[in-house]
């Protein structure tokens with residue numbers, strides 16, 4: 001037991017509570033459109049923001065004071081990693097969320113090269129596995145951090161140096177192994193540095209081929225060892241690089257098609273990344289669902305003024321409701337879930353800030369999902385959508401050619417009258433629920 005979260009009791013659903021450490025909207029057992037809220041939302045805590053991130057920004061370093069950080073932990077990095085894991089599982093017990101996610105570098109100390117990293121990862125997987133067996137949450141997904149270490153400064157799979165490609169591929173193997181051992185429901189690849197800073201030194205075509213082959217290797221290996229979870233790409237247009245190859249859902253779909261992976265790999269869609277790409281979260285979700293590649297979500301929000309990927313906890317119920325509306329229209333999560341890829345602001349120093357941030361985010365998501373479920377059950381929006389396209393019911397138009405269509409237009413004297421798109425009326429309907 002650490003004393004990091006001392007005095008904080010497990011969070012309960014208590015809608016009338018006066019304090020800020022109770023759920024007001026998230027009752028895991030509440031049944032919404034035929035499923036418990038916990039099973040709809042499938043909340044997950046991200047290890048990196050909660051326990052590894054020091055609170056830095058481009059103008060200043062560490063602000064957080066955590067006993068497992070190097071300045072307090074001393075030289076025993078493995079003991080520090082275990083202390084960090086102890087605190088993480090103590091927070092999980094307080095929140096009671098069903099899942100968590102990690103990168104290898106979040107849970108293990110940096111070792112001496114590949115062998116050292118692997119040994120450290122395996123030791124930490126044993127340590128965490130024991131905690132999971134003792135009743136901790138399950139693993140939503142694991143992933144490899146192929147962007148923080150300086151060896152990856154020019155990319156991992158897309159690096160001009162084949163030795164870096166090899167180091168990254170070997171590392172992904174160990175991370176798939178770790179995810180499989182811990183029973184992960186998904187494996188995620190986010191290409192943080194799979195892009196470029198300047199085209200002047202970049203062979204774009206070659207790098208794209210490298211990325212395609214790398215992904216094929218990951219899929220082949222995962223299936224070979226019997227990993228049955230979904231394999232997900234997380235699109236992002238830029239940051240840290242100027243341009244990233246997995247720009248958005250549409251780009252990833254084209255990439256998957258190109259390498260014959262569209263039946264194998266789906267997407268993990270992140271709110272903040274959608275905004276950076278010039279889309280909305282709901283656009284990316286609707287598109288992924290329509291292409292048959294919807295997998296999971298990273299829930300957070302960006303500051304709309306700064307233009308950065310600020311990874312804040314979600315707090316805008318209408319925005320979240322519109323996103324879950326698309327998730328529900330897609331049939332809900334199967335292997336995926338709601339991973340809070342969100343970090344505290346760097347002045348939020350106290351351990352209780354970390355708990356309160358998750359409690360608030362879980363409540364916002366519960367409100368959003370319940371609103372989305374009512375919107376769907378009520379059916380007004382879907383009825384309006386169906387009515388808008390009703391003219392196509394039974395139409396053979398798409399089977400004809402231009403000449404036949406021209407003949408028909410002439411024969412029937414077609415002269416279509418414009419109809420209202422009713423946008424404001426539909427927006428008013430949404431506002432009845434949020």
Ligand code: XUL
Pocket residue numbers: 103143188190234236270298309341
């Ligand atoms: C970065 C980001 C990552 C991925 C996992 O913007 O979203 O944390 O979710 O590598």
Ligand code: CO
Pocket residue numbers: 234270298341
């Ligand atoms: Co993310």
